[in-house]
Amino acid sequence: MKLADVIVDVASACLESMYTYRVNDTFDQGDYQLEVGCVVMVPLGARSVLGFVARVYTADTCACPVKRLRSIQRVCSQPYFTELQLQCAYYMARYYIAPLSACIRLFMPPGGVGKVVRAPHGEPVAGGAPTPVPVAGGTPVVPGEECVVDGARDGASVLATPPVLSIDTTLPSAPAPAPSRAWIYRGPVMHAQQDTWLEITPEGAAYAPPRNAHRQSALLDALRAGPLLLSELALQFDRATSTVNSLVKKGFITKTVQAHSYALSNVNQPHYTRPFQLNEHQHAAISCITQCMDSACGQAVVVDGVTGSGKTEVYLEAIAHCLQAGKNAIVLVPEISLTPQTVARFRGRFGNMVALLHSRLTTKERFEQWQSIYQHHARVVVGARSALFCPLRDIGLIIIDEEHVETYKQEAAPRYHARDVAWWMAQQTAATLVLGSATPSLETLEAVKRENWHHVKLATRANGAPMPPITVVDMAAEFGGGSRSMFSRTLQQALVHTLQHNHKAVLMLNQRGFARFVLCRDCGYTPECTHCSTKLTFHEVNHRLMCHHCGYSAPLPAVCPVCKSPYLKKFGAGTQRVEAELRSFLSQQIELTYEVPVVRMDADTTSARYAHERLLDEFASFETGAVLLGTQMIAKGLDFKDVTLVGIINADTTLNLPDYRSHERTFNLIEQVAGRAGRDVLPGRVILQTYNPHVLPIQAAAHYDRSAFITGELEKRRQFGYPPFTSCVNILAWGAQKEATRHALEQFRVVLMDHLASKGCTTWWVSDVLACVLEKVREIYRFHIFIKAPREAAVSAVLYELVRKRKTVAGVNIAIDVDPLSVM
Known part of the structure; x- marks a missing residue:
């Protein structure tokens, strides 16, 4: 039996x-x-x-x-x-x-x-x-x-x-x-479907749409890179079907409807041409990766390339070599980078062998893409974090682009990091792991030394364009000199000069809303969320106070609820306020002979489907100068030839967060957003506004001196015992009753200390029970314990035994986060 x-x-x-x-x-x-x-x-x-x-x-x-x-x-x-x-x-x-x-x-x-x-x-x-x-x-x-x-x-x-x-x-x-x-x-119910494939015709490739036909231009640009499914275009472009039908009638694209068999496509292999010749740095990177694949012994290669250095072309060449060797490849990219142009670039090279997996597809579409991989129709899988677990066989290459991005770490159980799981997979399958970034994480750079990973650098942009110079402006000095504007004199002059020449500018402020908080100048009262332990943000559009964690909102009171004073002042600047002041400033500039378009991108303006793509298309369509104002969502993935100015309104937003990674995040963010300027023949410049002009992340980023930042940051982490020199664990407890939750975690800590003592873990450092930075979220109270252990310690094995023996407490949940990226 x-x-x-x-x-x-x-x-x-x-x-x-x-x-x-x-x-x-x-x-x-x-x-x-x-x-x-x-x-x-x-x-x-x-x-x-x-x-x-x-x-x-x-x-x-x-x-x-x-x-x-x-x-x-x-x-x-x-x-x-x-x-x-x-x-x-x-x-x-x-x-x-x-x-x-x-x-x-x-x-x-x-x-x-x-x-x-x-x-x-x-x-x-x-x-x-x-x-x-x-x-x-x-x-x-x-x-x-x-x-x-x-x-x-x-x-x-x-x-x-x-x-x-x-x-x-x-x-x-x-x-x-x-x-x-x-x-x-x-069981699940799945219905058969038909696929509609679109390809551009020779007439369409040569066609130049009218200036106001922005949607036609965007669709044709996407199809020039390779064939696409109509459903994929519909995800990114509003009213894509009507535009496609119009272009089909004109003979500029062809539409092919096929019965769906979970094969990705039967279209002809498109002709692929590189945008420019590969430079010596790209050739060196490709050579290193292909040698690792040929050796088939599970190695890792860190592709350390500045923004615009042509890392994607390196990936495409490496995938081609992998396929020629009879192996298959997985490419992980941040969710925001999964645009039709990105997909078309891979399809333009590898045709019907490319499958796509990400959260913006419907469940049915994701299931069908998964089935195409399972049935061996796909050999290249492009997707977000979860694509790592697709049923692809004979994996020879795993690529993680922008490997420093924190979205590769899952925040719900299992709380894995895609980079570390991919490294395990590569070792088990003898595949090659490629980690690409303009700002590799400190853990990855340390692994280059500890694990003997290969490290190749792309030190220049692929088209030879120089990196834009960065000017640091001390806003405290500006204020002392009598300026009360959120735009420094330097940024004002640069904005006017850029727009006078019909060039475009990108302004970044990592704070949505109109003002960060409202304060009574008589008694000091500040409105807080009734469900979360955080200040409410003022939004000008509806004249309301809002919580950015749970969505709670309330009208702005006319007087202070505590002392009845009418003097309620708005402090701090959000994107709504920056937009208002920017429009006011630009309207007063007599040098500008046209009304400057301002496009704002933040969580408020991009909440609707297609909004992200629609706003970017709108910004790209302007023939005159224009300004794109947004949060950190505009820091990467944007490639506009006519953007010559990048302004960082306040570089201190992430710098002052109570988290040991705050300086690394600040440095990475500046490097990434600076790379949006001067990506083509037009030179660019960056204006960086800060109240901390002399701190290491600001100075190192301003001079593109990553080695100085890494040296200083690693020394600080070594001194205070943070990764990559230690192994860290965050034990989080949450529940509806504040004292019961705290007490349950305190009892857990007592058992934890006894358990560590019995295991001889005398060098481990364990914090007291602390309230999280956001102590209350959606009426749930949160506390945590932070653990630092020697890097070589078997942290998971030791804590597993304790977790299995732990007695549950009604109404209190406890989670273990190994290698946390945030302790907020």
Whole structure:
């Protein structure tokens, strides 16, 4: 008789081990064979749940009475993950102290698993059956009871060692009671569809739309790089279908409708041309990457290139070499970089071998892209963080672009970092990992030394354009000199000069709203959110106070609610206020002979679908000078030839955050946004306004002296014991009752200190229980404990044992974040 070890899909502290089930000849196998990677329906206590098959074997190797085992009820799917991916899930569960089932879920097709629900009429099930037997390390479960560690399925428990497949012969003393109601499997419903592919014709390639036909121009520009699906264009361009139909009638593009078979395309391979010849730095980078791929021994290459240095061309050449060797490639990019032009650039080179995975696709579209990869139609996968877990086989190359971006770290269980998981995958598959950035993270640069990673530099822009000079303006001196404007005299003069020549400017302020806070000048009262421990931001549009964390809003009071004083002053500047003052300033400049367009991009103006792309298209369409004003969303990914000025309104926004990475974030942000200026033949310049002109991140960024910043920052982190010289863990607790949450975490800390002492972890530093910077969010109170351990310490293994033994506290959730990027 066959047996199967199953990982049940329940994020519970006491259900982390595999459970063994009997494989009967009469069970509902449907159209699928029982294999490792299949989704199955199994009984668990008094109910039925889904599970993932981790092992199938014969009863001869089982050390317990087979008759005492319960049976698999149904095979629900084809195998969705391989043995290697199963091992990856175990690695993530162990290292990030996450529920094993949550890690396995990463490899499932989007919306393609289904669920187990109660039968419509609750028919009784005849006869009880014994409970499943846990493998070694498992814990018997009280029928119907679920021990959730982190509320809302956000648990924290893992296997401390690789999976043990021997069976624990200790059986529960009594079988589970018979369930009183039936459970049924409700599978996902997927509908066949047709794909509409668009290609540009020779006439369309030569066609120049009228100046006011902005949508036609943008669509044709995207299609010049390669064929695209109509559905992909529709994601980025409002009313794309009508524009496409118009261009089809004119003969400028062709439309091909095909039955969907999860193959990506049958279009002809488009002709690919480079925008310019590769320079010596790009050739050196490509040579290093291809040598690593040819050696097939799991190496990493850090491509350290300034903005505009042609890193994408290096990626394309490396992927081409990978495909020629019979291997496949994954490319991870930040979500904001997934534009039609980005996709078309890869499709223009690799045609129908490219699949796309990101959150802006619908569940059905993501499922179909996943299936195209599963069925081996795709060989190049481009996507956001989760694309790393797609079912691509024979991986020879993994590329992570802008590897320093914090969105590669997931903030919910499993709290993994894509860079570290990709490195594990590369080592296991003998693939090459490429990490590209204009500002590599300090952890990556340290790994170059510690792990002997290759480090190649692209020191100049690919087209030979120089980096724009950066002028630092001391705003305290400006204020002392009598200037009360948020725009320094230097920035004002540069703006007028830029716009006089019909060039464009980009202004960045990382704060949306009109004012950061409102204060009563008589009594000092400041309005706060009733649901979060944060000040309310004033928004001019609706004359309201708003919370940027929970969305709470209230009208601005006419007088102070405490002392009834009418003197309520708005302090700080948000993007709305900057826009208002900018328009006022520009309207007073007699040198300007036209009304200067101002486009504002922040979370308020880009909340609607397509808004981000529509605003960028609007900015690009202006024939005169224009200003793009926005938050840090405009710091990267923008490539406009006529932008010659970048102004950073206040570089201190991230500098003063209570986080040890604040200086690194500030330096990276300045370097990234400075790269938006002077990207073509027109020279650029950057004006950086700050109240801290002499601090290291500002001075190093102003001189493009990254080595000076890295040297100073690493010395500071070594002195105070922060990564990359230590391993850090953030233990977060949250609950609706403030004192109960604090008390539960204090009790946890007592147990933690005893546990560390018993393990001989005398060099570990553990903070007291502290309120988070945002102590209350959406009526939930948050506290945390910060741990610093030696870099070589087995942090996850030590804490895992403690987490498995922890007793849950009603109403309080605790999560373990290994290698946190933020402790806010």
